[in-house]
Amino acid sequence: MEPKSKLMATASRPGQARMHAKSRRVDIFSHLPDEVALRILCRLSIKDLTCFGCVSKRCRQLYLLSPLLHFDEFPKANTLTCGKRLKLLNCLDRYLVHRGDNKIMKFSVCWARHRLPADEATQCFCDEYYRIMTWIHNAVRCKVQVLDLEISMFENMAFPSCVFPCESLVHLSLDMKCRIEVPSTFFSNLQYLDLSKVNIVDEGFFKWISCSCKVIKELNLHQVYGPKNVTIESWSLESFSLECHKLIDICHLNISGEKLEEIFIDWEFATPNDKSLSIFAPNLEKFYWFGNFVCNPSLGNPGCLKEVGIFLDPEADDYKYVFDDVYTSSEVNFLNLNEETIKALFRDGSMPAPFENIRHLRVHIRSFINDLVPAMVFLFSGLHNLYTLYIKSSPPLVEPESNNASGFVMGHWSMQNLAFIKQLKEVTIELSHGSNGVEFAMYMLAHAQNLEKMVIIHLPKQYVRRKIKKSKNISKAKIVFRERNRDLV
Numbered sequence: 098m099e100p101k102s103k104l105m106a107t108a109s110r111p112g113q114a115r116m117h118a119k120s121r122r123v124d125i126f127s128h129l130p131d132e133v134a135l136r137i138l139c140r141l142s143i144k145d146l147t148c149f150g151c152v153s154k155r156c157r158q159l160y161l162l163s164p165l166l167h168f169d170e171f172p173k174a175n176t177l178t179c180g181k182r183l184k185l186l187n188c189l190d191r192y193l194v195h196r197g198d199n200k201i202m203k204f205s206v207c208w209a210r211h212r213l214p215a216d217e218a219t220q221c222f223c224d225e226y227y228r229i230m231t232w233i234h235n236a237v238r239c240k241v242q243v244l245d246l247e248i249s250m251f252e253n254m255a256f257p258s259c260v261f262p263c264e265s266l267v268h269l270s271l272d273m274k275c276r277i278e279v280p281s282t283f284f285s286n287l288q289y290l291d292l293s294k295v296n297i298v299d300e301g302f303f304k305w306i307s308c309s310c311k312v313i314k315e316l317n318l319h320q321v322y323g324p325k326n327v328t329i330e331s332w333s334l335e336s337f338s339l340e341c342h343k344l345i346d347i348c349h350l351n352i353s354g355e356k357l358e359e360i361f362i363d364w365e366f367a368t369p370n371d372k373s374l375s376i377f378a379p380n381l382e383k384f385y386w387f388g389n390f391v392c393n394p395s396l397g398n399p400g401c402l403k404e405v406g407i408f409l410d411p412e413a414d415d416y417k418y419v420f421d422d423v424y425t426s427s428e429v430n431f432l433n434l435n436e437e438t439i440k441a442l443f444r445d446g447s448m449p450a451p452f453e454n455i456r457h458l459r460v461h462i463r464s465f466i467n468d469l470v471p472a473m474v475f476l477f478s479g480l481h482n483l484y485t486l487y488i489k490s491s492p493p494l495v496e497p498e499s500n501n502a503s504g505f506v507m508g509h510w511s512m513q514n515l516a517f518i519k520q521l522k523e524v525t526i527e528l529s530h531g532s533n534g535v536e537f538a539m540y541m542l543a544h545a546q547n548l549e550k551m552v553i554i555h556l557p558k559q560y561v562r563r564k565i566k567k568s569k570n571i572s573k574a575k576i577v578f579r580e581r582n583r584d585l586v
Contacts, residue, residue, distance in 0.1 A: 142170055144170075144171070148291075162196075165203045167205065185227065190231070204245070205245035208225070233259075234347045240263075244268065246287065252274040253275070254275050256277050264286060269289070269290050273294065274295070274296070280309070285309050290318040311333060314333060320342060321341070321345070327339070330353045334357055335357060337352055341364050353378070356380060364386075365388040374395065375395040377397045378399055385407075386408065408433070410437050432455045433459045434459075441457045458487070465500045484523070485522060488568065503532040506532075519547065522550075526551070542565070543568065543571055547572065548574040549572075553565065553577070
């Protein structure tokens, strides 16, 4: 019979082996240089980061040094009741206290409001506002560079005044219903500012951006409440975007910048009578305008435009002045238009001359209905040098009858003698009900001798494949079929 000690030693070897293997894995990580270890930790959520910090003393040191903090993606089980939310808040508070003044490169918070059931008698007692504001103050103290806040609560509460004067802050993204006052500081290092759903108390805030943010490169305003006038004059700004729906009463938009290269405007309103738009951006390269039309806009005749998108719902007779301003540049070669804009061009009857230089066209329509075809023919007739074409369709909830989208066969397109068809190289067409779109695709395959590729996106159980494969194809183009939402190549 073997000695008892030998049996115990033998029995313990598998367990010891596992412990040694685990220890070696920890030791390998622990002996990595700080910069390498921290780069790995930057990918972890706060939950995984906390688990890592419990492994060893060295791991805890690294855990408290992590420069990227993501307070988001918390399990629903941890946020369901006030008690559980308080427990989570306490854990996050303790972590920030323990890490002290160690620098934070990026701090992101995604926090949803605690919504109690309708039949719940008690009120929420989480006191989340104080906790989250404390986190923001902590991040500022730790010289945060990137602050990303998405918080669905605290309507009309004041945003911490310490954030904008923060010298280390270069990137601020704020999606939160709160009040923003004019900062008292005269200089800011902000390079990127994204504001969504905020209430700007004083229009002087835009003057502060113009005068104090000397190095700002990108400014995005999404559903910003409060101001009637938005005036930005910046020598450093390179990209500007505004998204404003009908409930937000912005009346006058004035944007000026020597370095501006991109402008995106999505502006909706009930009446254009009290609205004005003025842009001075001599080096503008990309311009997109969505929403409603502003009477007599001043777009500054930008001479460097390369890409333009007009997605308007025109109601005024002077709609063509938009094109007079925007398309003065002969550099424009990428054009995006919606269905309403195409119809407006057709009604006006005059094609802007620079359209001849368009190389890439993308049109957004609802369906290829009969009433739209003449306007499409008119548009195509003014494009002589087109290389790529994308027809994107977004069918309405109630589809038109097939007869309303089946009146134009391939022969009709052949009679138009469209000049662009000769050098067309690539086409993507999204089909809906009816045959107009299919007939146009067959026309291009039959006449586009230099076509290299055509992507046809069709509805499930549509007859498209069979009909296209039987059609005449003058080129050696690769034809790719896809169903909507599914790739069936």
